[in-house]
Amino acid sequence: MTLKMGILLCFDAFAWFFSFVTIAVLRYDLGMTDEQWRWAIGYTLLAIGLQVILELSISTIHGRQQVGSFEEAFIVSCIVALLIFPVGFVMSTLIFDFPRALAIIMPPLALIYMAAARGVYRLLQTRRVIANNDKKTVRTLVYGAGEAGYRVAELVDHADDTPYDIVGFIDDSPGKQRLRLGNYKVRGTGEDLVRIAQERQVDTVILAITKAPAEVFKRIASECTANGLNLVVIPPVQEMIGGKVSLDRLRQFNVADLLGRRPIETDLRSIADYVMGKRVLVTGAGGSIGSELARQVYKLGPSKLILLDRDESELHAVRLSIDGDGLLDTDDVVLCDIRDQAALNAIFEDQRPQVVFHAAALKHLPMLERYPLEGWKTNTLGTRNVLQASRDFGVDHFVNISTDKAADATSVLGQTKRLAERLTSFHAQESGLNYLSVRFGNVLGSRGSVLFTFRAQIERGGPITVTHPDVTRYFMTIPEACQLVLQAGAIGTPGDVMVLDMGEPVKIVDVAERLIAESGKDISIHFTGLRKGEKLHEVLFSDLEDRAPSAHPLINSVQVPALDPADVPEQPAGREEVLALLEDTRASVDTALAEYEWQDQ
Known part of the structure; x- marks a missing residue:
């Protein structure tokens, strides 16, 4: 058992003890009979014992959850509500001298004390991380105030060594405006992105959207590129470990993101x-x-x-x-x-x-x-x-x-x-x-695809050759x-x-411009004209099909x-x-x- 876990178990034991003292003072004015005192103390010790045993067992089987996380709160609540509370209810029904207020009030009160202890722990931990993090951070806006965005903010708050200093959220949903996610406000919609970034001296935008059409990614990428903002994205769900966001998996916006995030479900x-x-x-x-x-x-x-x-x-x-x-x-x-x-x-x-x-x-x-x-x-x-x-x-x-x-x-x-x-x-x-x-249609990254051609041309110092400024292709x-x-x-x-x-067709010149932006080099694009047999726009069906x-x-x-x-x-x-x-x-x-x-x- 780790020191952190030992401290948390002590917190939970004291939560039961303080809830017992609170009820004894406020409800009974310390005026219980000797028999009632014995049953009350016994029930408190039994609750503490069950809490410790069950938390240790779950931790051994499933691993320890992050302190104060939703998963940990759910587990602790289940232990109290489904196991310890029924024990008190049965005791109050069968034992005449058992103080019934303990069975009804004590479990939820103990949960409140446990939550308060974890809240204080998380607050102190966050302040300690911020105080001790002497690495230079970049001011950052998180685009997307959903579950993924909330996870990113949590990770930044509790990472020992983070490169990001979050100044707020951006979200296109009207219902999320002026809300707070943890320590941060939702400061506006996508239309306000550039203005808020300039006002708050933001350097980086984290795009925290797991599923979005290609148009959204293109629009945000274009705005960031035009205004000198570094765009970082969370990976698609299939690239995450266990479907969870992790700080080390954040990466630069790349060509694959131009295709959008369509859920591909198979039977x-x-x-x-x-x-x-x-x-x-x-x-x-x-x-x-x-x-x-x-x-x-x-x-x-x-x-x-x-x-x-x-x-x-x-x-x-x-x-x-x-x-x-x-x-x-x-x-x-x-x-x-x-x-x-x-x-x-x-x-x-x-x-x-x-x-x-x-x-x-x-x-x-x-x-x-x-x-x-x-x-x-x-x-x-x-x-x-x-x-x-x-x-x-x-x-x-x-x-x-x-x-x-x-x-x-x-x-x-x-x-x-x-x-x-x-x-x-x-x-x-x-x-x-x-x-x-x-x-x-075309598959992104296959041998001989435009990605290989364009990257090779960029390595040589350019120019990138594109057949026509309006040519489009389907990509997957x-x-x-x-x-x-x-x-x-x-x-x-x-x-x-x-x-x-294949979703919406992608302009080949957009792919070229994205690769040039990724390279950080000054590369020109040269248009050569369509070659024999090539179409300006591919189709997936003929007119007669x-x-x-x-x-x-x-x-x-x-x-x-x-x-x-x-x-x-x-x-x-x-x-x-x-x-x-x-x-x-x-x-x-x-x-x-x-x-x-x-x-x-």
Whole structure:
């Protein structure tokens, strides 16, 4: 037992003693009979004993709560109200000489004394921390007077070494104006942020909002940047330890925060139903999406997780990230190119996967415009090979990872991925099995994404190259995308193309400006113009696609015309032949979709 805990137990014992003395003086004027005195003293000692034993037991099992915190107050109240108070009530009912006022008044009075002792302790502790904290602090406003903001203020008040000196709160809720949270006032709304910061000589704003749309984050970030304020944020709930705010987890506002804080909820039971205990194969397991999918699948308890990629170094990295085993001497790490049908068949025959997540693809749009045959070989023929091997060797659940560029495809990347969707639809119709595609936009932080490009350009001293000042793209973080891919695989039906809700599109120039602000360097932005095949604004659905809601609010579905693998040429003669073939295929898709629309009418 620590010294602090011993002192608290003494506080609680004295609380019972003082409440006993208070009642004895004010209620009985010390005029109780000898028998009543004996029962009163006995009850007081019994209450003290129960309090000490129960607090020690709970502390041993669950750990000690912070002194004066809501959790500790709740535990102490439960001990008194649910255990000690009933003992007094029973004694007053069964024992004639027992002073009944003790049973009714003494427990709540003791609780009041306990709360007062803890309040004094917290006040002295706060003053001691402030007095002893000789490190220079920055004057700070906390944006958000909810639970998260209150927790931040508590942490700052009781930290032994804090960099922040909170001067008040900002909150957009009219009902919270002029309230106090602990030692601090709510001084205004978001519209008053700059004025209050200037009046109070504030250097830093802590954004204490766990869930908020992207517009809120962008607005606050823009105001802070324009007025020289340092913006610090609490992390999203999924990044917190146990869902709790901690001072060391506060961080600078970054590009991921531009996407806002949308709660991504998944039905783990439905996902586990098709993954747990199954043999699961992930193609492209060394890539950004494939590796994160593999990590999330691993947590769901497959009987075997098979990682397939043609890049041995990336396979080594993902294996290390999953379980720390970098030996690469087991048959669940597979070096194979999906273009090689014979090699794939051998792997599938040996491993017999039951679930396949197909993430292998070439994805760099301008590169595939120059080398369309490579896109054809991997994205179209490679997907055809994986689908055929899956059908031949008993895979009953197949999820093809697609892209928003497959909707109204204008690029080689979009067209080859569109063909992959159609091939998947064909196998679903032929087999009736859960073969489906999942379509989404850019993932923030994936290999080759704008983040890597812009950061590399910043390291070189600039400039950052952006195609167009108004170009927008849909973004999602890698973990969010993979969570929804797993969920889509659980709720999709054969042949569906499940389309993830990517939120609001983000201007690429905003991402560039945020990274420049983070770097603290004077970097210019150079606009180069849209490249061949690029769109100014991506779409998740083509004009001819009829979207339908799914069982998940962030996932819709569309149908795409099936494409018989027999109609896919094995090897076009060259670049021009591939481009002509893709254009013919695009025209046939538009015709098929128009026929679907006409039949529905």
